[in-house]
Amino acid sequence: MAMYIMRIFKSQLMIVWSWGFNSPKAIANGLSFKVQGFKFKGTVEVVYNEGSDLFDISFIKCGKIIDAVEGVYIDQLVTVIDNHVEKVDNYNERVEAEYSLI
Structure with missing residues (x-):
């Protein structure tokens, strides 16, 4: 399931990179990774819920x-x-203030 979630992320790499995505690891039925975004810095866990066929x-x-x-x-x-x-x-x-090269 972790590889499946990674494939979803790879389809939108620019957005995922903007999170400061790093340290991915497989967890039970999902994926855990660290982020350093504007709003949240910490760990995100994405878990597939088989009963609902959706993600938590x-x-x-x-x-x-x-x-x-x-x-x-x-x-x-x-x-x-x-x-x-x-x-x-x-x-x-x-983004302009943080990363502007001017």
Whole structure:
């Protein structure tokens, strides 16, 4: 399942890279990885829920789940994580200020 989730992420690499995605590891029925986004820095766990045929996502900081989203469809996986990890209201301005070479 971890490799399956990685294939989903690879289809939208630019977005995944914007999270500061690193240290992926397989977990029971899913994938765990670290992120350093504008909104969230910590660990994200994506677990496939066989009963619902959907994904459950946990956002973990200092070993505690601080947010969770259940019942995520495969085509929404990257978007849901992006909205919790990276997307802020003034995203374009933040990116420009953080990474501008001018």
